[in-house]
Amino acid sequence: MSALTFRYEVPGDDFTRAGEASSDVKRKLKQLGYSPEAVRKVAIAMYEGEINMVIHAGGGEAVVEMDPEEIRVTLRDQGPGIPDVEKAMQKGWSTAPDTVRNLGFGAGMGLPNIKKYTDELRIETEVGVGTTLYMKVFA
Amino acid sequence: MTVKEAAQILEAEVLVGENLDVEIKTACGSDMMSDVLAFVKDQALLLTGLCNPQVIRTAEMMDMRCVVFVRGKEVDPEILELARSRDIIVLKTKYRMFTACGLLYSGGLRGESGSL
Numbered sequence: 420m421s422a423l424t425f426r427y428e429v430p431g432d433d434f435t436r437a438g439e440a441s442s443d444v445k446r447k448l449k450q451l452g453y454s455p456e457a458v459r460k461v462a463i464a465m466y467e468g469e470i471n472m473v474i475h476a477g478g479g480e481a482v483v484e485m486d487p488e489e490i491r492v493t494l495r496d497q498g499p500g501i502p503d504v505e506k507a508m509q510k511g512w513s514t515a516p517d518t519v520r521n522l523g524f525g526a527g528m529g530l531p532n533i534k535k536y537t538d539e540l541r542i543e544t545e546v547g548v549g550t551t552l553y554m555k556v557f558a
Numbered sequence: 559m560t561v562k563e564a565a566q567i568l569e570a571e572v573l574v575g576e577n578l579d580v581e582i583k584t585a586c587g588s589d590m591m592s593d594v595l596a597f598v599k600d601q602a603l604l605l606t607g608l609c610n611p612q613v614i615r616t617a618e619m620m621d622m623r624c625v626v627f628v629r630g631k632e633v634d635p636e637i638l639e640l641a642r643s644r645d646i647i648v649l650k651t652k653y654r655m656f657t658a659c660g661l662l663y664s665g666g667l668r669g670e671s672g673s674l
């Protein structure tokens with residue numbers, strides 16, 4: 420069986436819609452019969468990444484490939500990039516303004532949480548160019 | 559306890575949900591969805607003072623069954639619509655966070671499963 424591929428635009432100007440892509444992916448994975456564990460891992464990791472694209476990068480695109488063995492999620496944005504990835508990966512480290520914290524996000528737990536819930540994670544980022552997250556979860 | 563019992567304890571208004579005979583063992587309370595996503599394990603009920611669609615999304619991603627809005631917050635129809643479409647029960651209580659959590663705890667609900 421070849422991979423099923425889905426593409427989503429993540430709008431950067433509407434916080435209320437952040438998470439729509441992750442929600443759709445979660446439902447698809449459930450329907451396809453992936454284990455609840457795998458579904459939850461993908462859902463949480465992708466949702467954190469999607470929120471990041473909206474609050475830090477002005478939106479972007481998501482590509483999700485579903486294989487029998489693994490689920491791959493690529494989140495790509497043309498935002499400001501991350502100057503120090505090692506720092507960004509630390510628990511509690513955040514550049515989010517209070518406006519974001521008042522919305523319930525910006526605790527600096529997103530990237531560490533993505534790391535925790537994925538089996539593989541690679542971050543490509545360049546300041547002024549953008550950021551791409553490659554995540555993999557085994558089925 | 560069931561969501562129905564939780565609703566009675568909190569004297570809550572049911573904003574979304576027909577069948578409240580849903581069993582819940584553990585709950586959590588937070589206004590930071592970041593913390594819920596990072597620290598919550600298998601709690602089925604979320605109490606929050608935050609009122610935006612991301613509360614429902616967070617509950618959805620975490621496989622939670624019920625969201626309780628505390629301090630009698632007005633909840634947007636848009637939020638309720640989202641909850642309905644995701645099969646998440648929504649309650650609203652006049653109690654504040656501390657009191658609402660305390661009432662449920664006294665009623666037998668716990669935090670993380672397997673610990674007190």
Ligand SMILES: Nc1ncnc2c1ncn2[C@@H]1O[C@H](COP(=O)(O)OP(=O)(O)O)[C@@H](O)[C@H]1O
Pocket residue numbers: 471472475476496498499500501507508512513514515524525526527528529530531550592
């Ligand atoms: N897509 C992104 N584009 C630019 N910066 C990002 C992106 N994702 C994360 N960051 C940076 O990494 C930091 C840590 O991210 P994260 O752990 O998700 O915490 P939070 O989103 O709560 O700030 C952010 O505060 C931000 O500075």
Ligand SMILES: [Mg+2]
Pocket residue numbers: 467470471525527528529530
């Ligand atoms: Mg984040």
